[in-house]
Amino acid sequence: MCFKREETHPVLDIKETVCDTPSTKVSERNRPLRNKPNLATRNAVTGLTRRRFMQVAAASTATIPIDSATEATEVSADETPLFRFIQWNDLHVETFTPKDYELANKKARYLVESLNAADHCPVPDFVIAVGDMIHGAHGQESLVADLEEFIALSSDLTCPLYPVVGNHENIQGEGNPTKEGPYWNTFGRDRTNYTFDHGGLLFVIINNSGAPSSNQKEVGKIRNRWLAKVLADSKDKPKILCCHIPLVPIREESVLKESFGFSSYRAHDEEMLAMIDEYAESILAVLSGHIHLTAAIKRKGVYHIVPSGTASYPCDFASYEVFADRIRVRMHSLPEKWVTPSTDIHGHPRYKTDYTDTRHPTHESYMKGNPLERDFEIILPPAMHLSNG
Numbered sequence: 001m002c003f004k005r006e007e008t009h010p011v012l013d014i015k016e017t018v019c020d021t022p023s024t025k026v027s028e029r030n031r032p033l034r035n036k037p038n039l040a041t042r043n044a045v046t047g048l049t050r051r052r053f054m055q056v057a058a059a060s061t062a063t064i065p066i067d068s069a070t071e072a073t074e075v076s077a078d079e080t081p082l083f084r085f086i087q088w089n090d091l092h093v094e095t096f097t098p099k100d101y102e103l104a105n106k107k108a109r110y111l112v113e114s115l116n117a118a119d120h121c122p123v124p125d126f127v128i129a130v131g132d133m134i135h136g137a138h139g140q141e142s143l144v145a146d147l148e149e150f151i152a153l154s155s156d157l158t159c160p161l162y163p164v165v166g167n168h169e170n171i172q173g174e175g176n177p178t179k180e181g182p183y184w185n186t187f188g189r190d191r192t193n194y195t196f197d198h199g200g201l202l203f204v205i206i207n208n209s210g211a212p213s214s215n216q217k218e219v220g221k222i223r224n225r226w227l228a229k230v231l232a233d234s235k236d237k238p239k240i241l242c243c244h245i246p247l248v249p250i251r252e253e254s255v256l257k258e259s260f261g262f263s264s265y266r267a268h269d270e271e272m273l274a275m276i277d278e279y280a281e282s283i284l285a286v287l288s289g290h291i292h293l294t295a296a297i298k299r300k301g302v303y304h305i306v307p308s309g310t311a312s313y314p315c316d317f318a319s320y321e322v323f324a325d326r327i328r329v330r331m332h333s334l335p336e337k338w339v340t341p342s343t344d345i346h347g348h349p350r351y352k353t354d355y356t357d358t359r360h361p362t363h364e365s366y367m368k369g370n371p372l373e374r375d376f377e378i379i380l381p382p383a384m385h386l387s388n389g
């Protein structure tokens with residue numbers, strides 16, 4: 001049974017009908033995740049070839065967990081990546097007081113300082129900020145002020161940052177000149193739907209910040225026409241897509257719909273999903289945010305990767321090491337002093353219960369993902385291998 005009520009989301013600042021009663025019971029907090037399982041073993045027979053075998057998820061038309069449907073694949077044993085990048089999302093930097101997300105600005109500053117100091121991993125070639133860099137929940141003026149604060153906090157970042165528009169950069173106003181204007185003024189009018197190439201890998205940055213309601217509007221149609229052309233023009237080139245709103249449900253759908261509490265638990269963009277299916281052979285992954293929990297699943301061979309972001313619990317970001325034939329993906333937790341259980345939006349204190357689903361039987365695993373969602377490798381099809389030179 002579900003008791004419906006109107007709620008103003010504590011962090012998204014929009015009203016929707018939500019349910020008080022979760023569909024799944026729960027909760028085992030603070031149980032540490034085990035270290036990642038041993039994914040790869042050296043090939044004892046052909047060890048001199050410096051290649052190794054690993055288990056990877058098989059391609060499927062269904063959305064499947066990445067720890068199932070495995071098949072053996074041979075990958076190189078190269079230890080030095082061609083390049084690295086970092087995904088930040090959902091930082092929710094805010095100038096308003098009191099802050100909706102405890103310590104959000106301090107965490108953002110920590111991200112910049114720890115990246116520059118190579119605390120979590122070597123300094124990357126670039127950062128992709130996959131939306132909700134700012135909170136912007138207090139009207140037009142707060143959009144401007146929060147963007148200025150984000151720029152101030154990240155001004156000494158020692159690598160380039162590629163921005164993606166989130167619903168908090170424009171108050172759900174995808175393409176609206178007034179609501180999205182502060183973002184354009186900060187990052188450039190051309191930094192909404194755009195592409196860039198790094199090391200032979202094409203990054204396709206998509207503004208779906210208004211989804212699902214924008215999908216049927218002109219702005220959504222223009223966005224998808226643009227994407228269709230990009231995908232058709234680059235069908236022989238490996239690529240990664242980045243969009244703030246996830247395209248697929250990244251937890252059991254009926255549970256996620258309730259625990260997130262808003263229709264944007266997925267983009268509901270069947271047209272975009274059909275395009276991704278059509279060009280799945282060249283699309284390695286779709287990177288998103290918005291949901292404020294950490295997950296990775298696979299659909300028709302394409303990984304959908306959603307770190308929680310740092311503003312809310314479990315406060316994760318992701319690193320990517322790109323090799324010629326694979327990409328290693330790792331989720332990173334912030335140091336304990338920056339992890340804030342009170343900012344969990346899928347359990348206490350927002351709800352009376354901590355949500356779980358079938359594959360994530362503890363709330364800890366529901367929020368952080370299972371070990372294989374936190375440390376895994378994307379294997380590139382041979383036709384999509386990158387050049388070492």
Ligand SMILES: [Fe+2]
Nearest residue numbers: 090132290291
């Ligand atoms: Fe967010």
Ligand SMILES: [Fe+2]
Nearest residue numbers: 132166167290
């Ligand atoms: Fe968001």
